[in-house]
Amino acid sequence: MHQSTVAVRPVSTAQTRRRRIDLLPYVMIAPALLAIGLFSLLPTFYGMVISVYRVEFVQLLRFVGAANYVDVLADPKFWNSVRISFTFTALSMLLSVSLGFGLALLANQSVRFRSAFRTIALLPWVTSYVVTYLIFRWILNADLGLLNAFFVETLGWSRIQWLGNPILAMASLIVVNVWRDAPYAMVLLLAGLQGIPQELYEAASIDGATRWRSFLSVTLPLMKSALLVLIVLTTIQDFNVVVAMLVLTGGGPGTATETMSLRMYYEAFTNARMGTAAAIA
């Protein structure tokens, strides 16, 4: 791109060249670039600055060097939250990507009702985190919830404290998160699957490949980049999930579901320790 401009531009004196600089593209880009620079790139750098200060309310009080980081790293709660974050993110991501891939393969078969199916499956994805977790908090409610009603009334079990037991609470969070994310994975991967030319499968079957074989040698290699993109996206997203824990468990019971992102949110906006929060981030 650059080279062609240079080649076309006639050799000229400095003066005429200055007049020739086309300002319009810069003017057109300016609003977006300025906005992103000031309110997206700058805050990232500013965050690094904040993390080495003691911050009182929103004033940077004094420079404390690495003290915020030392505090954070010495805090067992931080390491607890790291462990929880990784567990939650890894399991959520693996489950929603694999489930989404399975569903995409299903929906890619020539079956009827496919588009109706896709519409219904995407409803959870359109729903906001707050609404999703609100509804599930009701369904998982130990005393009145639908799930326990099923277990107690139909199966005759005793009530299960879905959100009161550390392991069950984590499992509930993951399942609800997968419920919301798997359809998203499905739609993305389905778009990828439909981009694979049908001829490749025909060629494979002429060569005597079984369906499993052509899945391994045609589908998987061609879907590799889409899967990779999805894995990266889902991982980032799951790592940042705050609302799930805020609404469903509040990080509890105890700190059993307190992820790094939730811990940062609490530090900053409940404990008003912005410097610490920035260091966690």
Added chain:
Amino acid sequence: MSTTSLRVERPIERPTPVPRRATRPRLSPGQAAIYAVMLLVAISSLLPFVWAFLTSLKVERHVYAFPPQILPNPVTGYNYLQAINHGLLLALFNSLFVSLITVVLVLAAGSLAAYPLARMTFRGSQLALFLILIPMMIPGLVNLVPTYIIMAKLGLLDTYQGLILIYWVHSLPIAIWVLRGFFQQLPKELEDAASVDGASRLRILWSIVVPLSQPAMAAVALLVFLNSWNEFVIASIMTSSVLMRTAQVFLYTTMTDVGVNWGEMMASGLATNLPVLALFLLLQRRFVAGLTAGALKA
């Protein structure tokens, strides 16, 4: 995958291979299994909403009955009235206002920036593109605290402007990326012809490129609207007063402050979800196109 093609009007069905047999074949076991799984997924997607809806129509006595009865009897709209009394409508209006303005601003600044990046050659275009796209790689929470402090210093906490500004900045990178990809695929001849006729480049963008890009514009608009409407974390720190809170913040605060009244919570939740649900059902294909294009950004 890396080239963002916005397959907006792509037909979903591929022609089914017609079986040679004269009689229509019965459902094979494999197909039956597929339908069974599809049905299961559909039920699991719908059931929570159905249950929330049924709960929202029940009188308080029945909401707190265990075992719960499935159908509300008598049916009541009381929960919805209560939600409105507690400020649901204002919260919905705030969400709507913020999201709509954000969409307009994103489309304006986005297409303005995407056009030169797609069509013009100028020094620094690669750098500009790079700077615009970096934020997509930075996880949102990293910026939460610094953004809060900056907004506090600018006096923009608890204002529409502040929230709109943040949402605008958040949505711009993806919008520019999608629009740029779409602009590049438009046939260049029309623009050349207009340019020969003496149209300025801004005029070309406004009268030729923008109308031709309606599918992409719609997809971006829907995605941005959905993201702004559903966003909670930023809204929760930016809007502290009752007057300014968005619908998502309203839900969270009524849940924690008042103590949970489940019938009313389900009513508020569903009412909050209704606009995006309706948009989604009406414009499903555009949504999917936006979602697909948006995610293939990397």
